[in-house]
Amino acid sequence: MKEDIVHLHGNTSDLIIQTHPVVEILYWGDNISGVETNAIQAIKRAIPNGRLDVDTPMTISPEQGRGVFSSPGMEGHRQGLDWSPVFEFKTIQQNGNNLLITTEDQNAGLRLVCELNLDPKTDVLQLRHTLTNLKSETYQVDRLAVTLPLPERAEELMAFHGRWVREFQPHRLKVKHGGYQQENRRGRTSHEYFPGFMQGTSGFSEQQGEVWGFHLAWSGNHRLRTDVKTDGRRFVQAEALYFSGEMTLAEGESLSTPWVYAAYSAHGLNGMSHAFHQFIRQQIVHFPDNKPRPVHLNTWEGIYFDHNPEYIMQMASRAAELGVERFIIDDGWFKGRNNDLAALGDWYLDTKKYPNGLEPVVAHVRNLGMEFGIWVEPEMINPDSDLFRAHPDWLLAVEGYQQPTGRYQYVLDLQKPQVFDYLLKRLDSLLSSYDVAYVKWDMNREIVQPGHDGYAALDGQTKALYDLLDELRSRHPKVEFESCASGGGRIDFEILKRTHRFWTSDNNDALERQHIQRGMSYFFPPEVMGAHIGGRHCHCTRRSHSIGFRGLTALFGHMGVELDPVKESAEERAGFTRYIALHKQLRSLLHSGKVVRIDHHDPALQINGVIAQDQSSAVFLLSQLAMPTYTLSGCARFAGLDPNKNYRLKVLDHPASLRTGGVMKKLPQWLEEELTLSGAWLAKAGIALPVMDPESALLIRLDAV
Numbered sequence: 017m018k019e020d021i022v023h024l025h026g027n028t029s030d031l032i033i034q035t036h037p038v039v040e041i042l043y044w045g046d047n048i049s050g051v052e053t054n055a056i057q058a059i060k061r062a063i064p065n066g067r068l069d070v071d072t073p074m075t076i077s078p079e080q081g082r083g084v085f086s087s088p089g090m091e092g093h094r095q096g097l098d099w100s101p102v103f104e105f106k107t108i109q110q111n112g113n114n115l116l117i118t119t120e121d122q123n124a125g126l127r128l129v130c131e132l133n134l135d136p137k138t139d140v141l142q143l144r145h146t147l148t149n150l151k152s153e154t155y156q157v158d159r160l161a162v163t164l165p166l167p168e169r170a171e172e173l174m175a176f177h178g179r180w181v182r183e184f185q186p187h188r189l190k191v192k193h194g195g196y197q198q199e200n201r202r203g204r205t206s207h208e209y210f211p212g213f214m215q216g217t218s219g220f221s222e223q224q225g226e227v228w229g230f231h232l233a234w235s236g237n238h239r240l241r242t243d244v245k246t247d248g249r250r251f252v253q254a255e256a257l258y259f260s261g262e263m264t265l266a267e268g269e270s271l272s273t274p275w276v277y278a279a280y281s282a283h284g285l286n287g288m289s290h291a292f293h294q295f296i297r298q299q300i301v302h303f304p305d306n307k308p309r310p311v312h313l314n315t316w317e318g319i320y321f322d323h324n325p326e327y328i329m330q331m332a333s334r335a336a337e338l339g340v341e342r343f344i345i346d347d348g349w350f351k352g353r354n355n356d357l358a359a360l361g362d363w364y365l366d367t368k369k370y371p372n373g374l375e376p377v378v379a380h381v382r383n384l385g386m387e388f389g390i391w392v393e394p395e396m397i398n399p400d401s402d403l404f405r406a407h408p409d410w411l412l413a414v415e416g417y418q419q420p421t422g423r424y425q426y427v428l429d430l431q432k433p434q435v436f437d438y439l440l441k442r443l444d445s446l447l448s449s450y451d452v453a454y455v456k457w458d459m460n461r462e463i464v465q466p467g468h469d470g471y472a473a474l475d476g477q478t479k480a481l482y483d484l485l486d487e488l489r490s491r492h493p494k495v496e497f498e499s500c501a502s503g504g505g506r507i508d509f510e511i512l513k514r515t516h517r518f519w520t521s522d523n524n525d526a527l528e529r530q531h532i533q534r535g536m537s538y539f540f541p542p543e544v545m546g547a548h549i550g551g552r553h554c555h556c557t558r559r560s561h562s563i564g565f566r567g568l569t570a571l572f573g574h575m576g577v578e579l580d581p582v583k584e585s586a587e588e589r590a591g592f593t594r595y596i597a598l599h600k601q602l603r604s605l606l607h608s609g610k611v612v613r614i615d616h617h618d619p620a621l622q623i624n625g626v627i628a629q630d631q632s633s634a635v636f637l638l639s640q641l642a643m644p645t646y647t648l649s650g651c652a653r654f655a656g657l658d659p660n661k662n663y664r665l666k667v668l669d670h671p672a673s674l675r676t677g678g679v680m681k682k683l684p685q686w687l688e689e690e691l692t693l694s695g696a697w698l699a700k701a702g703i704a705l706p707v708m709d710p711e712s713a714l715l716i717r718l719d720a721v
């Protein structure tokens with residue numbers, strides 16, 4: 017093989033990159049061999065008439081100066097100069113599948129270093145760029161993106177839109193010309209645009225088609241785009257989005273892009289999810305202990321701001337009876353916090369509500385054998401707070417402007433050392449004073465005019481948040497953190513490096529959750545997806561669901577309950593107990609296995625499951641989301657099992673109405689007696705489905721015999 021070609025081998029995917037004469041990714045896709053011959057010559061592009069006389073390579077950071085007319089990899093200038101750099105290859109260091117490629121433009125005085133790794137275990141491709149200013153005059157960076165090429169056939173895009181209480185809603189479009197761009201300027205990862213999408217061959221599905229998935233691991237503003245060049249070539253760009261003047265580099269200073277994580281799958285979206293899930297498990301999330309994810313009870317929808325320690329202790333006792341393992345007191349515990357109008361910033365216990373301190377509550381929870389958790393929202397401040405009265409200048413804002421509040425609050429400027437130190441001290445004191453195992457870290461507003469010393473500073477704010485979390489984690493390594501931002505407003509890989517769970521959505525409506533959780537499952541494994549059983553009447557939608565549908569929907573995440581167990585009926589409590597027990601019975605499988613989403617012809621039925629990595633067992637959930645489209649629902653076919661093994665099929669839970677509702681005269685056989693079927697049969701022929709009522713679900717288990 018010629019020296020200027022590097023071939024990285026993953027488990028199922030490969031990447032081939034050329035370093036000379038320019039640094040360009042030539043291939044990223046299915047495993048490939050034969051590169052040793054003249055293969056690279058075979059893909060050398062033609063030079064057509066009617067345009068530039070030379071080939072215009074899409075280098076790792078495409079350059080206008082090489083004749084690339086699409087979006088360049090970086091934009092910036094030095095007082096108007098050095099605005100069109102062309103980076104020449106300097107060096108490459110290779111360590112296994114890790115590459116460090118250095119390029120430079122000596123005229124412009126800029127160095128661009130690309131770090132790239134194709135993880136041989138999971139096939140996740142990880143990369144970022146670092147730009148360094150080599151001249152004495154300041155360099156102004158307007159954009160710095162990671163660019164990845166895509167083959168021409170990847171013409172369908174699946175991206176996400178969303179909003180509060182409706183996160184991770186997928187949408188699809190064919191990108192034939194021009195492109196698609198999504199921008200988030202809300203100051204947090206956002207409900208609106210998850211910083212990730214996937215692109216693939218036409219009609220790619222859960223189980224079929226080629227798929228390339230991308231995620232920008234960043235909790236601030238971002239821009240993601242996919243483009244079709246007029247010559248048919250395609251590329252994806254992902255970057256942190258900077259405000260005007262936000263990024264200036266003095267001599268010798270560097271700026272790194274966030275990490276981009278990408279994965280190729282030859283077998284639909286499931287293959288991509290498998291890669292991301294395994295990568296998260298191995299390299300992103302770090303649980304303090306290797307213990308099962310404890311079942312939660314979170315007090316928010318149960319009591320809101322109405323904190324009474326005696327009553328909370330009763331709730332805890334009831335929670336323990338249900339099988340709850342971690343009890344979390346949500347918003348309302350600190351000084352003056354009786355509603356959402358006041359007190360954010362005053363991180364001292366409200367001694368009016370807790371005259372005997374928090375200790376008796378913590379002790380009670382601990383004596384019941386549960387862990388204790390607590391809610392905070394450190395980045396925020398209410399104008400009606402002692403902190404604001406003392407330090408009105410601590411805001412992340414631009415002086416001379418009145419910025420709008422959000423949920424009656426402003427944002428603190430974490431880059432001010434006094435602010436950072438104050439928060440660190442208060443949080444450190446909270447975690448040192450009480451036996452706290454878990455912190456629900458919330459962030460409930462969007463950021464307008466993020467100014468620090470007059471300059472745009474959202475990037476700095478995001479990094480300061482990471483620093484604050486990192487410092488707290490180093491002081492309290494046993495404490496787990498949840499990333500919450502009005503539900504799922506801050507869900508990304510970079511925050512997950514320093515947290516252990518996401519609050520997926522403020523919406524506990526099981527039907528909505530089916531969609532939200534499926535959307536989230538493309539990138540995130542079940543063990544980091546907070547999923548709670550809410551009350552029968554959902555607080556967000558005022559819709560009602562049976563305990564069966566609520567319980568089974570929450571089962572496939574990191575489970576919890578979000579209600580007041582004291583007020584619930586005996587029947588409901590029996591339901592919580594049942595689904596908590598079922599979750600505990602299955603969680604080692606759910607939290608380690610391979611997530612599969614099944615292609616089914618009728619969108620009214622959603623099928624998802626988890627298969628043990630060794631294919632010895634699996635659970636599948638059949639969720640009837642709407643009225644079946646046809647009188648019969650056809651067969652469900654379960655992909656991913658070992659075709660050569662036989663599996664015993666057992667129904668673990670089904671809607672009561674299945675037997676009593678009068679929808680069917682005769683049930684499918686497997687609902688009457690246990691059947692044993694081969695993995696091949698289950699994948700190809702499957703099992704005939706019952707007719708189910710809308711908003712009900714059925715759980716089956718398959719065990720190899």
Ligand code: GLA
Pocket residue numbers: 316346347391458460500501502503519522
């Ligand atoms: C946000 C969270 C909720 C709850 C409230 C408390 O909305 O998403 O779960 O913690 O704040 O104010």
